[in-house]
Amino acid sequence: MLDNTIYNERLDTMNDVKISARGVNVFYADTHAIKDVDVDIKDKMVTSFIGPSGCGKSTFLRCLNRMNDTIDICRVTGDIRMDGQDINAKEVDPVQLRAKVGMVFQKPNPFPKSIYDNVSYGPRIHGMARTKAEMDEIVEKSLRRGALWDEVKDRLHAPGTGLSGGQQQRLCIARAVATEPQVLLMDEPCSALDPIATAQIEELIEELRQNFSVVIVTHSMQQAARVSQRTAFFHLGNLVEYGETGQIFTNPTDSRTESYITGRIG
Amino acid sequence: MTDATQSPAQGSLSAYDAHTAKRNTAEKRFRAYGLTAIVIALTLLVILFTTIIRSGAPAFTRTVVEIDFTLTTPQFEAAEKKLLKTKEYNMLFAGFVADAISDGALDQAAVAASLERILGKVGGDIRTHYRANPGDLDTPVAFELSTSSRAEQYLAGDITRDTLVDSRFLTAADLDVIDRMKDAGFIKTALDTTFLFGADAGVDNPGGAGIGVAVIGSFFMMLVVLVVSLPVAVAASIYLEEFAPQNWFTDLIEVNISNLAAVPSIVFGILGLAVFIQFAHLPQSSPIVGGLVLALMTLPTIIIATRAALKAVPPSIRDAALGLGASKTQAVFHHVLPLAAPGILTGTIIGLAQALGETAPLLLIGMVGFVAREYPDGLVSGFTDANSAMPAQIYTWASRADPGFYEKAWGGIIILLIFLLSMNIIAIILRKRFERRW
Numbered sequence: 001m002l003d004n005t006i007y008n009e010r011l012d013t014m015n016d017v018k019i020s021a022r023g024v025n026v027f028y029a030d031t032h033a034i035k036d037v038d039v040d041i042k043d044k045m046v047t048s049f050i051g052p053s054g055c056g057k058s059t060f061l062r063c064l065n066r067m068n069d070t071i072d073i074c075r076v077t078g079d080i081r082m083d084g085q086d087i088n089a090k091e092v093d094p095v096q097l098r099a100k101v102g103m104v105f106q107k108p109n110p111f112p113k114s115i116y117d118n119v120s121y122g123p124r125i126h127g128m129a130r131t132k133a134e135m136d137e138i139v140e141k142s143l144r145r146g147a148l149w150d151e152v153k154d155r156l157h158a159p160g161t162g163l164s165g166g167q168q169q170r171l172c173i174a175r176a177v178a179t180e181p182q183v184l185l186m187d188e189p190c191s192a193l194d195p196i197a198t199a200q201i202e203e204l205i206e207e208l209r210q211n212f213s214v215v216i217v218t219h220s221m222q223q224a225a226r227v228s229q230r231t232a233f234f235h236l237g238n239l240v241e242y243g244e245t246g247q248i249f250t251n252p253t254d255s256r257t258e259s260y261i262t263g264r265i266g
Numbered sequence: 267m268t269d270a271t272q273s274p275a276q277g278s279l280s281a282y283d284a285h286t287a288k289r290n291t292a293e294k295r296f297r298a299y300g301l302t303a304i305v306i307a308l309t310l311l312v313i314l315f316t317t318i319i320r321s322g323a324p325a326f327t328r329t330v331v332e333i334d335f336t337l338t339t340p341q342f343e344a345a346e347k348k349l350l351k352t353k354e355y356n357m358l359f360a361g362f363v364a365d366a367i368s369d370g371a372l373d374q375a376a377v378a379a380s381l382e383r384i385l386g387k388v389g390g391d392i393r394t395h396y397r398a399n400p401g402d403l404d405t406p407v408a409f410e411l412s413t414s415s416r417a418e419q420y421l422a423g424d425i426t427r428d429t430l431v432d433s434r435f436l437t438a439a440d441l442d443v444i445d446r447m448k449d450a451g452f453i454k455t456a457l458d459t460t461f462l463f464g465a466d467a468g469v470d471n472p473g474g475a476g477i478g479v480a481v482i483g484s485f486f487m488m489l490v491v492l493v494v495s496l497p498v499a500v501a502a503s504i505y506l507e508e509f510a511p512q513n514w515f516t517d518l519i520e521v522n523i524s525n526l527a528a529v530p531s532i533v534f535g536i537l538g539l540a541v542f543i544q545f546a547h548l549p550q551s552s553p554i555v556g557g558l559v560l561a562l563m564t565l566p567t568i569i570i571a572t573r574a575a576l577k578a579v580p581p582s583i584r585d586a587a588l589g590l591g592a593s594k595t596q597a598v599f600h601h602v603l604p605l606a607a608p609g610i611l612t613g614t615i616i617g618l619a620q621a622l623g624e625t626a627p628l629l630l631i632g633m634v635g636f637v638a639r640e641y642p643d644g645l646v647s648g649f650t651d652a653n654s655a656m657p658a659q660i661y662t663w664a665s666r667a668d669p670g671f672y673e674k675a676w677g678g679i680i681i682l683l684i685f686l687l688s689m690n691i692i693a694i695i696l697r698k699r700f701e702r703r704w
Binding site: 065067070072095096097098099102103105107109110111112121122125126172175176179 | 580585586588594596600
């Protein structure tokens with residue numbers, strides 16, 4: 001099952017690996033959704049997961065911040081380490097983990113509160129600011145990182161749900177980076193957006209790479225090619241191929257990858 | 267396949283084919299059914315409200331005899347020397363009325379006897395007034411005197427000369443006196459404050475009966491219901507909806523909650539009697555027991571509404587909060603619960619309105635109408651003193667023989683409906699406000 005390239009990759013890049021997953025299996029009741037997946041997520045890089053619908057890429061993404069814990073029937077086995085620490089260990093609190101591994105969802109889901117409250121919620125529950133001034137600073141910094149500050153600085157107390165779809169998604173990104181995570185998981189962040197908003201988000205991802213490792217699940221192969229340095233191709237719960245984005249798109253080793261990229265399956 | 271898709275295109279667009287005509291007829295027919303149903307429902311509603319208002323409105327007014335009576339100082343002094351003082355005042359008043367309405371055609375003694383049946387013994391009231399206010403002597407003083415229920419029924423047309431059977435309550439001669447007083451303009455209509463603020467009265471005194479004490483009883487009961495059932499129901503719903511694992515045990519609880527909502531209210535009454543009164547020895551007929559019984563009855567209603575409201579909050583909001591590192595409790599209390607609040611509020615008020623109109627369980631724990639005899643002294647006794655509630659009071663009145671209570675029952679229903687209506691309006695206002703905030 002495990003093919004050589006993956007092992008070689010792992011050996012090459014051990015030094016700057018942020019998250020390493022080994023032998024991950026996910027079961028939804030009786031369905032085997034993820035089959036023995038090994039992946040290394042590198043620090044300060046964008047990794048994209050591509051593959052046809054239902055191939056398990058989102059499920060795997062949700063393993064990385066233990067969001068699958070919230071689904072009763074979901075069972076995860078295998079070894080996922082962040083900076084060498086097992087994130088599924090008993091003594092790891094998923095709540096603390098999720099502050100370090102932020103997540104942006106497919107559909108923009110701002111809280112039905114003000115823009116300010118949306119961004120300040122994470123820092124507030126984690127006690128990151130002691131004074132109003134500190135909080136203001138965090139909010140401004142996060143909104144700048146989300147490339148939204150200039151558009152909303154005059155209406156921070158307007159409801160977040162009143163923004164356009166693209167702005168809402170950038171607000172969600174700003175909200176996620178406000179807790180200073182080390183990894184940012186994005187589950188098809190552009191699938192509900194128009195091309196212009198998508199371009200803005202992609203630009204933003206490139207900037208976010210300076211400070212975070214970014215993992216992005218996408219249906220658009222062009223997007224994966226544009227934004228990511230490394231790409232993993234999932235098919236029917238298997239990790240088929242994982243490597244440099246350029247290599248995956250120009251010279252895939254597996255015939256399934258080639259078929260998917262050229263549009264013959266998927 | 268090709269034939270089938272092309273065939274509609276072959277016919278003219280302006281002419282209906284058989285299928286379309288049939289479909290359109292079916293649609294028109296269905297609309298007509300719906301419209302008919304709505305018209306029938308509205309008609310029944312209008313009939314209901316007209317009946318209630320027409321039958322209940324008289325309960326809010328009472329007929330009074332208003333006479334400017336003048337007592338001279340010599341009359342006062344003479345009367346005070348008599349042995350039977352109030353009788354003397356009765357006679358003086360009757361004489362005054364007899365002069366005013368008949369120019370002496372009627373005998374003073376006969377008028378006095380009639381007035382006693384129409385107005386009751388007024389001599390005592392008059393004497394008390396002049397002894398307290400001697401300055402009013404020799405000047406006209408407006409006395410407002412309540413009429414007996416029989417006299418009121420005659421004035422309302424419920425008793426006529428033909429149907430009148432002479433009795434110790436009303437005779438044919440009294441009717442003459444009433445007619446003459448009416449012609450003289452002494453008979454007036456006034457707002458019946460006794461009905462609005464008074465307590466229940468004896469079975470032969472519908473005029474003195476009021477719903478005020480029962481309103482207070484209902485109020486204290488609703489307080490108990492709110493304080494007991496809302497926190498319990500919301501806590502139970504949040505646990506079941508957000509935290510509980512899905513297994514046979516939670517399924518069982520779920521089925522039982524739905525069943526509980528369908529249990530007849532009288533069963534809750536007997537439960538309350540057995541548990542709260544016979545076992546826990548809480549005071550019988552008290553609003554606290556009534557409130558606890560109704561709280562049990564309201565719980566499933568609020569739980570079902572709250573769970574529906576929680577379910578309606580999009581899961582993406584929970585994901586967003588959890589994804590930021592909020593704990594499950596934080597996600598629920600910071601985000602889910604505020605969004606579900608309007609739904610919870612509506613469910614609660616519907617539950618309370620249901621409880622407010624409930625009669626059967628109250629009868630079982632002794633909150634029948636006739637115990638509502640006086641206002642509670644304070645907050646504590648408001649919960650513990652024997653009292654009734656609006657629907658139980660209405661039930662008690664409706665079952666009494668005196669027709670005067672019949673209109674009181676209708677009047678009580680109007681009051682009850684006003685309370686229910688205002689509760690619904692409050693629910694709508696609060697709901698709108700909450701929704702605007704979010």
